[in-house]
Amino acid sequence: MAHILILNGSPREQGHTAELLNEMMQIFREEGIETELVQIGNRAIRGCMDCGGCTEGGKCMFDDDPVNETAVKFEQADGLVVASPVYYGSPSGTVLSFLDRLFRSSAFEKKLKVGAAVAAGEDTGITASLEAINQYFVHGGMKIASLSCWEMDENEAVRGLARRMAEMAKALAAAKEAGEDPELEDDYVTGFEDGDMEKLSRRPVSAFLLSEDRPVFPNPRFGSDSGLLGFGGDVTVDWLLAAYSRGIFPWVEEGMPLSWWCPKNRCILIPSEVRADRHVLKILKKHEVTLEVNRDFAATMHKSRARREDAGEETWIDDDVESAYKALNDAGYAYSAEAFVDGELAGGTYGVKIGRCMIGESCFSYMSNGSKIAKYLLAQHAEKEGILMMDAQVPSPHLLHQGYKIIPYTEYISLMREALKGTEFAF
Numbered sequence: 001m002a003h004i005l006i007l008n009g010s011p012r013e014q015g016h017t018a019e020l021l022n023e024m025m026q027i028f029r030e031e032g033i034e035t036e037l038v039q040i041g042n043r044a045i046r047g048c049m050d051c052g053g054c055t056e057g058g059k060c061m062f063d064d065d066p067v068n069e070t071a072v073k074f075e076q077a078d079g080l081v082v083a084s085p086v087y088y089g090s091p092s093g094t095v096l097s098f099l100d101r102l103f104r105s106s107a108f109e110k111k112l113k114v115g116a117a118v119a120a121g122e123d124t125g126i127t128a129s130l131e132a133i134n135q136y137f138v139h140g141g142m143k144i145a146s147l148s149c150w151e152m153d154e155n156e157a158v159r160g161l162a163r164r165m166a167e168m169a170k171a172l173a174a175a176k177e178a179g180e181d182p183e184l185e186d187d188y189v190t191g192f193e194d195g196d197m198e199k200l201s202r203r204p205v206s207a208f209l210l211s212e213d214r215p216v217f218p219n220p221r222f223g224s225d226s227g228l229l230g231f232g233g234d235v236t237v238d239w240l241l242a243a244y245s246r247g248i249f250p251w252v253e254e255g256m257p258l259s260w261w262c263p264k265n266r267c268i269l270i271p272s273e274v275r276a277d278r279h280v281l282k283i284l285k286k287h288e289v290t291l292e293v294n295r296d297f298a299a300t301m302h303k304s305r306a307r308r309e310d311a312g313e314e315t316w317i318d319d320d321v322e323s324a325y326k327a328l329n330d331a332g333y334a335y336s337a338e339a340f341v342d343g344e345l346a347g348g349t350y351g352v353k354i355g356r357c358m359i360g361e362s363c364f365s366y367m368s369n370g371s372k373i374a375k376y377l378l379a380q381h382a383e384k385e386g387i388l389m390m391d392a393q394v395p396s397p398h399l400l401h402q403g404y405k406i407i408p409y410t411e412y413i414s415l416m417r418e419a420l421k422g423t424e425f426a427f
Helices: 016-030 053-057 067-076 093-105 126-139 154-178 197-202 237-244 278-286 297-310 319-330 370-384 397-401 409-419
Strands: 003-008 034-039 079-087 114-120 228-231 249-251 259-261 265-269 289-293 334-341 344-354 357-365 389-391 405-408
Touching (some): 003 067, 016 034, 016 154, 079 154, 237 344, 265 397, 297 334, 334 370
Parallel strands (some): 003 079
Antiparallel strands (some): 249 259, 265 405, 334 344, 344 357
């Protein structure tokens, strides 16, 4: 029977890391695999001193913590799961110190063992932490069960990881018993040169290569800290809806492949909390100001593009992007809004509307403060329409003055989940 050793690197024995490990252990039990959990996160673990004592003695010279006794268990196990909370974009210092000494001091053969990494935490640092842990398995010559990043639910993701690890551990245990080398392909890919889309989609990397066949995105939690999530796909109604319903948006730049972004911190507005600055309030008091929604979407979007081009500024909007968003509007998933002051066009904005969420894309002004007026009136309109959240994607000073606030992606996606209830995009 295969046996898997599990290291919990969290200082809280019953914390979030433990919850994820419990999900894995349930799958291991269903697969008939024995497990043993070692709690290391709440222990005092010193780092490797590079003293060379393990070379002579066959074990770490420091014998006052669990490293040596864990090494004995590791030698007998068919697999090793290392789980850590994410601290400052990496695994905890305790986990790294433990692994430094465990792998440095243990001389036994590890090529017939499988490793799996689990990183528990908020949005930033997940990918870097998984990579850091996986490198110990790489240098140990172990096979690696990779975490599938395409599921949006992390509990389901770690259950999938456990199933793959169980499959690999059984194969390795059988090969070891038969005295043979296993015919087992490692999931972990260290480069992109082979172009194997199936492998690449399973590897936790900072930017993903998206399939051209269907609009499926990886979990944004595994994207780059900069917000870059992946390259590829297409700007069509299906791709745009799949993206915006998860807080992802495209960017088109000449000479570059289509990229998709999901910033870890989001700038959002609860419509009832909108504020007008003194300039906007002065205009509202002294002039007749009106708002027209979806009067002419194509014209509003093109004006947003043209104002930037006329000013010599960079814009991601090209003819194909205009056509794609017009199709999105025709399908009922995009909006435009224009503000008029005393009957004259002052400014406008456009974006995507899914369920009870409005995602702003771009804007233009023909008068001073024209786009501010349009956004203020649009927020009032959105409140009347029952909109739960207005998403500006990234912050700017004038947005924050209007009542927008910055929230983490975890909070953002909870609001999005609520906004999509009752729609085909609910999750």
